[in-house]
Amino acid sequence: MALPQQKTDLTEARIAALALPEVAGWSEPARKDALARLRATGLPHRRDEYWRYTRPESLTSPEAEKAAIFDAEEAPLFDGQAQLKIVFVDGVFDAEASDDLELAGIEIERLETAAQSDIHWARGLYGSLETAGQTPVARPLATLNTAYASDGVLIRATGKADRPVSLIYQHRDETADAMLHHVVRIEEGAALTLLENGPGAARFNTVMEVEVADNAAFHHIRIQGRDHERRAATHAFARLGTESVFKSFTLTVNGVMTRNECVIELTGDDAQAHVAGAAVGDGDFHHDDTVFITHDALNCESRQVFKKVLRNGATGVFQGKILVKADAQKTDGYQISQALLLDDDSQFLAKPELEIYADDVACSHGSTTGAIDETALFYLRSRGVPLAEAQDLMVLSFLAEALEEIDDKEIAADLTTRLAAWLARRRS
Amino acid sequence: MLEISNLHVKLEEEDKQILKGVDLKIGAGEVHAIMGPNGSGKSTLSYVLSGRDGYEVTEGSAELQGADVLDMEPEERAAAGLFLAFQYPVEIPGVGNMTFLRTAVNAQRKARGEEEMSSTEFLKVIRARAKDLKIDAEMLKRPVNVGFSGGEKKRNEILQMAMLEPKMCILDETDSGLDVDAMKLVADGVNALRSEGRSFLVITHYQRLLDHIKPDVVHIMADGRIVKTGGPELALEVENNGYADIMAEVG
Ligand SMILES: Nc1ncnc2c1ncn2[C@@H]1O[C@H](COP(=O)(O)OP(=O)(O)O)[C@@H](O)[C@H]1O
Ligand SMILES: [Mg+2]
Numbered sequence: 070m071a072l073p074q075q076k077t078d079l080t081e082a083r084i085a086a087l088a089l090p091e092v093a094g095w096s097e098p099a100r101k102d103a104l105a106r107l108r109a110t111g112l113p114h115r116r117d118e119y120w121r122y123t124r125p126e127s128l129t130s131p132e133a134e135k136a137a138i139f140d141a142e143e144a145p146l147f148d149g150q151a152q153l154k155i156v157f158v159d160g161v162f163d164a165e166a167s168d169d170l171e172l173a174g175i176e177i178e179r180l181e182t183a184a185q186s187d188i189h190w191a192r193g194l195y196g197s198l199e200t201a202g203q204t205p206v207a208r209p210l211a212t213l214n215t216a217y218a219s220d221g222v223l224i225r226a227t228g229k230a231d232r233p234v235s236l237i238y239q240h241r242d243e244t245a246d247a248m249l250h251h252v253v254r255i256e257e258g259a260a261l262t263l264l265e266n267g268p269g270a271a272r273f274n275t276v277m278e279v280e281v282a283d284n285a286a287f288h289h290i291r292i293q294g295r296d297h298e299r300r301a302a303t304h305a306f307a308r309l310g311t312e313s314v315f316k317s318f319t320l321t322v323n324g325v326m327t328r329n330e331c332v333i334e335l336t337g338d339d340a341q342a343h344v345a346g347a348a349v350g351d352g353d354f355h356h357d358d359t360v361f362i363t364h365d366a367l368n369c370e371s372r373q374v375f376k377k378v379l380r381n382g383a384t385g386v387f388q389g390k391i392l393v394k395a396d397a398q399k400t401d402g403y404q405i406s407q408a409l410l411l412d413d414d415s416q417f418l419a420k421p422e423l424e425i426y427a428d429d430v431a432c433s434h435g436s437t438t439g440a441i442d443e444t445a446l447f448y449l450r451s452r453g454v455p456l457a458e459a460q461d462l463m464v465l466s467f468l469a470e471a472l473e474e475i476d477d478k479e480i481a482a483d484l485t486t487r488l489a490a491w492l493a494r495r496r497s
Numbered sequence: 498m499l500e501i502s503n504l505h506v507k508l509e510e511e512d513k514q515i516l517k518g519v520d521l522k523i524g525a526g527e528v529h530a531i532m533g534p535n536g537s538g539k540s541t542l543s544y545v546l547s548g549r550d551g552y553e554v555t556e557g558s559a560e561l562q563g564a565d566v567l568d569m570e571p572e573e574r575a576a577a578g579l580f581l582a583f584q585y586p587v588e589i590p591g592v593g594n595m596t597f598l599r600t601a602v603n604a605q606r607k608a609r610g611e612e613e614m615s616s617t618e619f620l621k622v623i624r625a626r627a628k629d630l631k632i633d634a635e636m637l638k639r640p641v642n643v644g645f646s647g648g649e650k651k652r653n654e655i656l657q658m659a660m661l662e663p664k665m666c667i668l669d670e671t672d673s674g675l676d677v678d679a680m681k682l683v684a685d686g687v688n689a690l691r692s693e694g695r696s697f698l699v700i701t702h703y704q705r706l707l708d709h710i711k712p713d714v715v716h717i718m719a720d721g722r723i724v725k726t727g728g729p730e731l732a733l734e735v736e737n738n739g740y741a742d743i744m745a746e747v748g
Contacts, residue, residue, distance in 0.1 A: 443550065448587040449597070451547045452657060453575035453605035462592050462600065469591020469640075 076111030079129060080209075083112055086131040087217045094184030099196035103215035106200070110207045119206050122386040122418040123357040127326050128210060128302045133246035133272030136298035145237070146266050146292055146487060150480070152235035153177070155222055159240060159270045160247025162220055166237075174228020175261065180221035180250060191223045191252045198278040198306035202332035206361065211304040211330070214276040218250030221276075226259040226285070233262035233290075238269035240296060245270035251277040255285035255313075262477070263287070268294030268324075273301040283310040283337055289317040290480060293324060295491065300326040311337030311366070318475045320484060321348040321356055322491055328357040335362070335369040335397070345374040345474035349464070349488070350383040351495070357386035358406070364397035364427075373404040376471040378464050379415035387419040387436065395426040402432035409467045410440055411460070461492040498696040499523040499546075499665050504557035506538075506545050506721075515541045517721035518557065523665070523714075526693040530707055530732060531700045533718035534740050539700045540584055542718075543669045547581040548574050561665055575601075576608035578664030582654040582671050584700075589641040594653065597641045598623065598660050605661060626659040630686050648679035655686040666690070667698045672706035684709030704736035717743055 072080075084107070093100055113125040127134055155177070156166035162179055170177040176190075183189055196215040202208060224234060236251075247270035255261055259282070269275070281287045293301060301324065307315050321327055333342045348356045362371045377385035387406035408417030419436040441463045449459035465485065472488075475481040499521070506516035515538050523529050531539055545552050546559055548571035559566050566574050589597065603613040614622075627637055630652045642650050651671050658666055668687070672680050687697065687710050699710055707715070707729065715731040716723045719740065724747040725731065735743070 442587075445587045445589055447549050447571060448583065448589070449601075450571035451549075451575055451581055451583075452597070452601035452661065453572050453608065454601050455572045455604060455608075456570065458600065458604065459572075462589070462597070466589050466591040466640075473591075 072109070072111045076114055079114065080107060080111045082131050083129055083213070084217070089217065090181070090219065092185065094186070095189060095192045096180065096184045096195050100216045103196055103199075103212050106203070107209055107212045107216060110209045110212065112209050112213065119359070119388070122388070122420075123328055123355065127300050128272070128274070128328065133244055133270070134300065135243045136240070136271035136296060136300070138240060138243060139268070139294070139296040141295055146483070147235060147264055147480075151232040152264060153232060154235050154237055156237045156239065157220070157247070157249065157269065159242050159245035160219055160249055160273070172230055172232070172234065174226060174259065175230050175234065176225040176227070177234065178223045180218065180223055180252070183223050190225050190254060194252050194254060194278060194280060195250070198280065198308055199276055199304070201308070201334070202306040208304060208330055208332070210274055210302045211276050211306070214248050214250055214274050214304070218248045218276065221250040221252070224251070224253045224261065224263070226255045226261040229260040230262065233264045235264040235266070238265070238267035238273070238294070240268045240270055240294070240299065243271060246272045248274045251275070253277065253279040253287065255279070255281045255287050257282045258284045260286040261288070263289050265289070265291040266294070267292075268296040268299040269301065271299060273299065273303070275301070275303045277305045279305065279307040279315065281307060281309045281313040281315050284312050285310065286314040287316070288476060290475060290477070291317070291319045292484070293319065293321045293327060295322050297323045297325065299324050302328045304330045305332070307333045307342070309333065309335045309337060309340040309342060312339045313337060314341045316343040316474070316476060317345070318471070319346040320488070321346065321350070322488075323350055323354060324356065325353050326355050328359065330359045331361070333362045333371070335364050335366050335371065338367040338369065340366065340369045341371070342369070343372040343474055345372070345471045346376070347468045347471040348377040348385065349468075349492070350377075350379060352381045352383060354379070354383035355386070356384070358389070360389040362391050362402070364391070364393045364400045364402065366397055368399040369397065370401040371403070372474070373406070374471050374474050375406040376468050377408045377417060378411065378467060379408055379417060380411040382414040384415070385417040387417070387421070389420075389434070390422040390424065391432055391434070393425040393427050393430050393432065397427050398429045400427060400430040400432065402430065404434035406436045407467070408438045409464065410438060457496050461489065461496070464492060465489060498525045498527070499559070499561055499698070501559045502557055504545070504559060505555045506541060506552050507555055509551050509553045515721055516545070519721070519723055521716065521723060523696045523698060525696060527714065528691065528697040528699065528710060528712045529714045529716060530712040531698065531716045531718050532702065532732060532735050537718045538721040539718055540669055543581050543667045543700060546667060547571055547579060572604065572608070575661070575663070576605045580658050580661055580663035580666045582651075582658060582666070582668040584669040584673070586642050586650040586654055588643045590643050592641050593638055594641050595623065595637045598657060601657070602660055623660060626656055629689065630656050630659075630682055632656055647674040648676065651675060651679065651683055652686070655683055659686065659690060664694060665696050665698070667700070669700045670702065672701055672703060680706060681709060704732045707732045719744060719747070
């Protein structure tokens with residue numbers, strides 16, 4: 070089927086502003102393949118069903134819109150935490166600010182340099198989970214990324230890392246348009262926690278492909294930065310082996326455009342996939358969680374827990390799907406998406422979906438939109454907590470269920486404390 | 498301490514008059530009890546005094562130590578020394594009991610221009626008060642009232658009262674749903690707080706609680722008014738004969 074001319078124009082205009090890396094090494098075939106796929110699908114258009122609630126223009130335009138640099142005036146998150154830091158400034162690796170890429174049981178390399186070696190574990194993986202994740206729904210921004218990503222991190226865990234690998238994304242140039250592509254492979258029995266923090270650029274397109282082998286565990290905790298004007302399209306593609314664990318949590322505060330896509334395939338029995346998100350935004354804040362979890366093995370568990378707090382006309386979107394294939398008996402699938410609207414101007418658009426072909430499964434989903442519970446608010450105030458503080462407590466109360474999805478209780482407590490401070494600051 | 502005069506209250510959303518001229522005067526250090534049939538307006542009185550939305554005062558006044566409480570925000574009333582132990586304590590998932598209490602204690606101190614309580618001091622005090630009420634450390638860490646039994650919720654109310662050290666304590670059916678042991682704990686908690694500078698308004702259905710918390714004055718409320726006032730013997734009369742006799746007597 071020929072692509073509508075409009076889509077072709079849109080796509081060609083975007084890629085005209087980009088160039089494939091001069092020396093792409095082994096990633097070259099995957100990039101060229103991606104480019105061909107992108108030309109066949111075209112970039113998302115606002116009339117695409119999958120982009121019904123989120124306008125893609127600012128993510129597909131040839132140039133990124135300017136985003137003011139935001140000074141957080143606070144210690145960076147995870148500062149007290151033992152971690153291996155890898156810093157990207159506007160999508161460009163900053164060797165000086167980064168630690169040596171050495172961690173026992175973990176191989177870490179940059180995509181840009183690793184692609185030059187002949188033999189590499191990531192060679193067959195780069196772009197492969199992204200490709201698999203294109204059906205049944207196309208995710209052209211991820212394809213664009215596979216073709217044009219300037220850099221990224223390749224992480225292979227063969228043992229249990231003694232501290233998290235921490236990707237820190239800084240934004241310094243108001244018009245920076247960055248594209249990073251990470252590939253993670255957790256080998257059998259290995260375990261890794263990956264932290265991501267920061268806005269990354271004025272416009273940030275990321276892909277993370279994660280292969281979790283049998284009995285392996287991957288934990289992911291991400292904070293998307295507090296910048297108001299940034300735009301981001303992020304994609305996580307994961308494939309899970311037998312008895313493996315994948316847990317991802319994202320905290321988003323501010324940002325005019327965020328689309329977080331997560332595509333997970335449970336291919337080994339008894340695997341667990343948990344995806345959670347907490348988002349807080351105001352005004353022109355637009356935040357979209359799009360999740361697609363496919364159960365293709367026995368006795369797997371998946372959870373989606375998404376909470377959004379919206380104010381002053383902010384928009385929250387949730388498109389979440391659980392697909393249970395015919396052979397995925399004993400699936401335990403759970404999905405909840407909730408919005409707390411702090412006024413009548415804000416809106417939450419949710420499209421929860423279940424598609425089940427197995428007969429012996431337990432799947433549930435729910436989506437709610439509500440205001441702060443007046444009785445609880447009165448209870449707090451009757452104890453002397455001023456209205457604004459009481460509202461903040463109710464916001465934290467609402468978000469707690471998502472934050473509880475973080476296994477590391479210390480990190481969860483840190484994030485809650487930080488969130489409380491941010492809430493307090495935004496009303497001062 | 499608390500002086501309520503000719504208080505008339507209707508629902509904000511509906512044309513329904515609930516309090517029809519309540520007069521009540523509670524001196525410093527006194528314990529008053531209000532008894533009355535269901536639906537007579539006891540909870541409404543406690544809510545209006547503590548500032549809950551949804552009610553409209555159409556006439557009358559309520560003063561706490563000479564200050565017009567009806568004009569204050571709920572948090573201002575709390576800082577001024579008013580406390581309501583809820584008939585149905587509210588669950589707040591995700592907010593630790595301890596965090597909640599510390600926020601409340603310090604918010605009140607701040608409002609009064611006092612210094613905040615340090616976390617060590619706070620811990621010391623709350624541990625001691627919790628122990629008296631047989632509230633264990635685990636319950637302090639749990640989210641406010643979530644998963645608490647009926648008795649635990651009521652004890653938690655008394656713990657909050659003990660921590661906030663209010664001057665005017667209103668207890669709305671704190672005894673309902675409690676077994677004898679739990680009621681004893683609650684009553685002991687209240688009695689421990691009795692002092693010259695602190696007054697209590699105990700709303701209850703049962704004489705039972707008043708065996709433990711000995712009131713100075715007992716009021717009977719019916720259809721939005723205080724219809725009879727007397728000593729502790731009035732509670733016994735209600736216990737033995739129900740409200741019918743009194744209602745007949747007052748017409
Ligand atoms: N928010 C409300 N909405 C509707 N009716 C109410 C509300 N609050 C109180 N009422 C009514 O007012 C009357 C008094 O209620 P309440 O104060 O709870 O009595 P009590 O505590 O003495 O049992 C009852 O008829 C009750 O139904
Ligand atoms: Mg009542």
